[in-house]
Amino acid sequence: xxxxxxxxxxxxxxxxxxxxxxxxxxxxxxxxxxxxxxxxxxxxxxxxxxxxxxxxxxxxxxxxxxxxxxxxxxxxxxxxxxxxxxxxxxxxxxxxxxxxxxxxxxxxxxxxxx
Amino acid sequence: xxxxxxxxxxxxxxxxxxxxxxxxxxxxxxxxxxxxxxxxxxxxxxxxxxxxxxxxxxxxxxxxxxxxxxxxxxxxxxxxxxxxxxxxxxxxxxxxxxxxxxxxxxxxxxxxxx
Numbered sequence: 658x659x660x661x662x663x664x665x666x667x668x669x670x671x672x673x674x675x676x677x678x679x680x681x682x683x684x685x686x687x688x689x690x691x692x693x694x695x696x697x698x699x700x701x702x703x704x705x706x707x708x709x710x711x712x713x714x715x716x717x718x719x720x721x722x723x724x725x726x727x728x729x730x731x732x733x734x735x736x737x738x739x740x741x742x743x744x745x746x747x748x749x750x751x752x753x754x755x756x757x758x759x760x761x762x763x764x765x766x767x768x769x770x771x
Numbered sequence: 772x773x774x775x776x777x778x779x780x781x782x783x784x785x786x787x788x789x790x791x792x793x794x795x796x797x798x799x800x801x802x803x804x805x806x807x808x809x810x811x812x813x814x815x816x817x818x819x820x821x822x823x824x825x826x827x828x829x830x831x832x833x834x835x836x837x838x839x840x841x842x843x844x845x846x847x848x849x850x851x852x853x854x855x856x857x858x859x860x861x862x863x864x865x866x867x868x869x870x871x872x873x874x875x876x877x878x879x880x881x882x883x884x885x
Binding site for chain 1: 782783784785786787788790791792797798800801836857860861863864865867868869870871872873874875876878879
């Protein structure tokens with residue numbers, strides 16, 4: 658009988674990566690690790706992301722307890738997203754990966770752009 | 772004109788995540804961060820992975836300079852994979868993520884399994 662990977666042994670690294678597994682989730686978390694942001698601000702800061710994809714990623718991250726949705730007391734209602742206390746425990750690891758990614762981008766940049 | 776995300780601004784975090792972006796790449800790297808392994812050993816250690824998927828992931832990781840393919844001087848020829856010096860610079864970040872993932876798995880485990 659085929660057994661799914663999850664049924665056998667959940668890999669902790671996979672579990673962590675599954676949180677940021679999404680076209681733009683890493684970028685969203687990176688932005689929110691700098692400061693809380695409104696949906697519209699997030700969207701402007703991530704060129705190319707669609708409204709639908711942004712909302713879906715935000716919902717996933719809220720569901721996973723990494724970010725929270727805060728309704729500001731204003732008219733019209735404004736919503737901002739921020740990392741939860743739990744999400745903040747992930748942030749340093751993402752920052753370390755980001756630093757590595759900077760080196761990696763530099764390393765993989767075409768010679769004529771260096 | 773639609774512009775791809777990569778054309779606008781490569782996100783360093785995305786660049787790092789793209790290395791482990793694959794159903795089993797994180798697990799493969801995790802295994803190889805412990806010790807060099809042969810293809811058959813890797814396959815046995817990752818229940819559920821297909822030969823084809825394993826080979827594809829290994830090729831990607833070799834192409835990205837994260838692991839290297841070593842042909843052992845033996846008959847029949849045996850191949851083992853190991854992290855490159857460059858891959859070793861990524862390993863500590865994966866280990867940190869893995870530690871976070873362990874906490875996350877514990878946190879998300881159903882109450883009756885705790």
